[in-house]
Amino acid sequence: MKFELLKSDTQTKARAGVLQTGRGVIETPIFMPVGTQGTVKAVNQTELKERVKAQIILANTYHVFLRPGLEVVNKAGGIHKFINWDKPMLTDSGGYQVFSLSEIRKIHEEGVYFRSHLDGAKIFFTPEIATDIQRTIGADIFMAFDECPPYPCDHTYAKTSMQLTHRWLQRCITRFNETEPLYGVAQNLFPIVQGSIYKDLRIESAQFIADQNMNGNAIGGLSVGEPAEQMYEMTELVCDILPKDKPRYLMGVGTPENILECIALGIDMFDCVLPTRNARHGYIFTSKGIINIKNEKWKLDYSPLDDVFTPEYSKAYLRHLIRCNEILGFNIASIQNLSFYLWLVQEARKHILEGDFLTWKKAILPIVMNKL
Amino acid sequence: MKFELLKSDTQTKARAGVLQTGRGVIETPIFMPVGTQGTVKAVNQTELKERVKAQIILANTYHVFLRPGLEVVNKAGGIHKFINWDKPMLTDSGGYQVFSLSEIRKIHEEGVYFRSHLDGAKIFFTPEIATDIQRTIGADIFMAFDECPPYPCDHTYAKTSMQLTHRWLQRCITRFNETEPLYGVAQNLFPIVQGSIYKDLRIESAQFIADQNMNGNAIGGLSVGEPAEQMYEMTELVCDILPKDKPRYLMGVGTPENILECIALGIDMFDCVLPTRNARHGYIFTSKGIINIKNEKWKLDYSPLDDVFTPEYSKAYLRHLIRCNEILGFNIASIQNLSFYLWLVQEARKHILEGDFLTWKKAILPIVMNKL
Numbered sequence: 142m143k144f145e146l147l148k149s150d151t152q153t154k155a156r157a158g159v160l161q162t163g164r165g166v167i168e169t170p171i172f173m174p175v176g177t178q179g180t181v182k183a184v185n186q187t188e189l190k191e192r193v194k195a196q197i198i199l200a201n202t203y204h205v206f207l208r209p210g211l212e213v214v215n216k217a218g219g220i221h222k223f224i225n226w227d228k229p230m231l232t233d234s235g236g237y238q239v240f241s242l243s244e245i246r247k248i249h250e251e252g253v254y255f256r257s258h259l260d261g262a263k264i265f266f267t268p269e270i271a272t273d274i275q276r277t278i279g280a281d282i283f284m285a286f287d288e289c290p291p292y293p294c295d296h297t298y299a300k301t302s303m304q305l306t307h308r309w310l311q312r313c314i315t316r317f318n319e320t321e322p323l324y325g326v327a328q329n330l331f332p333i334v335q336g337s338i339y340k341d342l343r344i345e346s347a348q349f350i351a352d353q354n355m356n357g358n359a360i361g362g363l364s365v366g367e368p369a370e371q372m373y374e375m376t377e378l379v380c381d382i383l384p385k386d387k388p389r390y391l392m393g394v395g396t397p398e399n400i401l402e403c404i405a406l407g408i409d410m411f412d413c414v415l416p417t418r419n420a421r422h423g424y425i426f427t428s429k430g431i432i433n434i435k436n437e438k439w440k441l442d443y444s445p446l447d448d449v450f451t452p453e454y455s456k457a458y459l460r461h462l463i464r465c466n467e468i469l470g471f472n473i474a475s476i477q478n479l480s481f482y483l484w485l486v487q488e489a490r491k492h493i494l495e496g497d498f499l500t501w502k503k504a505i506l507p508i509v510m511n512k513l
Numbered sequence: 514m515k516f517e518l519l520k521s522d523t524q525t526k527a528r529a530g531v532l533q534t535g536r537g538v539i540e541t542p543i544f545m546p547v548g549t550q551g552t553v554k555a556v557n558q559t560e561l562k563e564r565v566k567a568q569i570i571l572a573n574t575y576h577v578f579l580r581p582g583l584e585v586v587n588k589a590g591g592i593h594k595f596i597n598w599d600k601p602m603l604t605d606s607g608g609y610q611v612f613s614l615s616e617i618r619k620i621h622e623e624g625v626y627f628r629s630h631l632d633g634a635k636i637f638f639t640p641e642i643a644t645d646i647q648r649t650i651g652a653d654i655f656m657a658f659d660e661c662p663p664y665p666c667d668h669t670y671a672k673t674s675m676q677l678t679h680r681w682l683q684r685c686i687t688r689f690n691e692t693e694p695l696y697g698v699a700q701n702l703f704p705i706v707q708g709s710i711y712k713d714l715r716i717e718s719a720q721f722i723a724d725q726n727m728n729g730n731a732i733g734g735l736s737v738g739e740p741a742e743q744m745y746e747m748t749e750l751v752c753d754i755l756p757k758d759k760p761r762y763l764m765g766v767g768t769p770e771n772i773l774e775c776i777a778l779g780i781d782m783f784d785c786v787l788p789t790r791n792a793r794h795g796y797i798f799t800s801k802g803i804i805n806i807k808n809e810k811w812k813l814d815y816s817p818l819d820d821v822f823t824p825e826y827s828k829a830y831l832r833h834l835i836r837c838n839e840i841l842g843f844n845i846a847s848i849q850n851l852s853f854y855l856w857l858v859q860e861a862r863k864h865i866l867e868g869d870f871l872t873w874k875k876a877i878l879p880i881v882m883n884k885l
Binding site (some may be wrong): 178179180181182183184185186187208209212213216217222223224225440441443453454455457458460461462464465467468469470471472473 | 550551812815826832833839
């Protein structure tokens with residue numbers, strides 16, 4: 142993996158770059174659609190490539206591990222072949238889902254015992270197991286196994302948790318270095334900065350993560366309920382410490398506003414379920430603002446949902462489909478929201494390269510966040 | 514509307530024809546995907562055209578009347594513009610849904626009082642109202658308002674019901690002749706033969722319907738629970754009476770086997786929810802046979818779901834998606850089943866034209882109905 146920084150903005154800390162992977166190039170800043178169970182919900186692979194113009198998508202290790210299970214993915218020749226996606230992919234480590242989905246879990250130094258949210262089966266994840274699982278899944282980028290502390294949490298808990306995450310990271314790296322990719326394409330392990338909303342912990346964690354000298358670095362434990370200002374403060378603090386010549390991935394973020402602000406702080410990669418989840422509830426992002434399509438005001442509005450991304454379907458039609466829970470409504474809305482997100486980061490990139498990112502950001506933000 | 518009979522099979526009663534409508538040509542025999550609420554479930558309009566190769570689709574008057582409602586469709590400029598579909602469409606009259614979905618309904622000479630299955634609202638449909646509604650929806654072909662008797666029903670009920678359907682038909686035709694299409698494209702009213710499983714009634718009804726001299730004729734009240742042999746018997750009886758130079762539409766039929774047998778009896782048009790509904794339950798029709806994709810045997814089968822129609826997704830992947838209730842699974846399965854149905858009728862047509870329909874039918878039936 143090679144990261145080339147094409148331009149650093151002079152008025153903000155925004156960067157435009159190119160990330161070269163074994164399965165092609167990713168232009169940063171980038172948004173990565175989330176394909177939880179090996180599918181980006183309600184959008185097929187052709188649409189993801191040709192309409193959404195996704196360059197990299199995510200899968201969740203926890204979900205793929207439970208269903209279809211590792212045997213199915215392994216014998217397919219890895220997740221790319223299994224789902225028919227030949228561009229880059231990223232898997233999270235499963236840590237976040239273990240802590241958010243599992244009602245019963247027990248953390249030890251060695252790892253985490255938890256019960257499947259599907260059938261209650263008892264499962265044990267360790268840094269080594271999470272690494273092996275991600276080798277088997279075969280994503281181009283995979284994540285260190287970490288503990289994601291809840292918000293709020295006190296300083297003592299956050300510090301203990303961060304230290305555990307750091308020890309687990311070293312075990313992940315050891316296992317990563319002892320093993321090889323299974324499907325002939327290089328894999329990259331990204332470590333994750335933790336530390337909740339505490340500056341001293343975030344600084345300590347960022348320095349620890351930077352010292353590992355991996356091919357890319359991630360920031361976790363944000364966008365978990367804290368005020369946006371704290372998220373930005375932590376992100377800036379951490380970005381200033383993480384190496385400039387490696388991509389920076391802010392996990393699970395966020396709204397269009399969050400993404401633009403965090404690009405300005407030096408983030409290169411984002412993922413979030415927001416565009417797809419909101420789509421299924423009729424909450425639509427467009428280049429002219431935000432639409433709650435269930436609203437009566439769209440009932441007789443036959444203008445395109447979006448002139449650029451979904452010109453063939455009207456607001457009135459999408460409103461009808463979403464009100465009826467029709468799958469086509471989820472499909473149109475998800476294509477729209479993801480296309481918007483990919484457009485937003487590519488526009489940001491263009492303006493970073495052209496040198497007017499800050500001006501553009503100030504102009505576009507009130508438009509895209511405007512509730513129509 | 515003009516129906517041209519290109520060839521009548523010599524060994525069976527099968528026919529190949531061309532039906533010209535104001536929105537393009539339909540090659541018969543044809544299968545019409547059902548788009549209940551103005552969308553063929555889980556398939557978008559681009560996929561319907563380019564992959565499924567649908568030539569005409571259905572919408573249900575009852576459903577469209579309830580949601581989005583007539584005002585929305587009318588102000589859009591009709592159903593085609595509302596859903597972005599420029600090829601032919603057909604609407605049923607609402608009769609079938611009134612009798613199957615509404616728990617509370619009361620039949621009078623004038624019409625039917627029933628309650629919406631959505632909110633219990635009291636609604637009154639008459640032949641005139643059903644005709645006006647279908648004028649407002651604007652499909653190229655629309656259906657007379659009939660009573661669809663249940664199966665089984667006794668001869669007395671079937672006869673009384675048939676006579677009511679005939680009186681209602683005359684009122685539909687009168688209203689049809691008094692009104693004009695709203696959107697500048699010709700509409701055609703098809704009458705419906707009823708009579709349950711009673712030969713004398715089917716003969717009487719077929720003669721009555723034939724005498725109306727409409728542009729096409731339909732057979733209703735079959736595939737409602739009676740044995741297949743009775744359905745074939747009634748279909749043959751009726752086809753022998755209906756005029757040769759008009760298209761014949763067998764409503765709500767059926768399995769691939771039903772369709773091939775009824776093509777052989779002289780049917781030109783079919784519709785059924787089977788391919789899409791079965792798809793969502795993982796019951797897949799392929800050119801090599803029938804697959805229950807949830808079956809364990811497909812777990813590690815990475816061969817394409819179907820080499821021709823869905824070559825990009827494997828059986829193992831579809832199994833995973835359907836087991837997880839992922840929308841992409843419904844999408845792939847629905848594209849597959851509808852593509853298969855359209856392929857089946859087009860193959861039948863090809864072999865009618867080539868003169869070896871019966872030989873082909875005998876060879877293909879055990880293959881496509883074979884459970885893999």
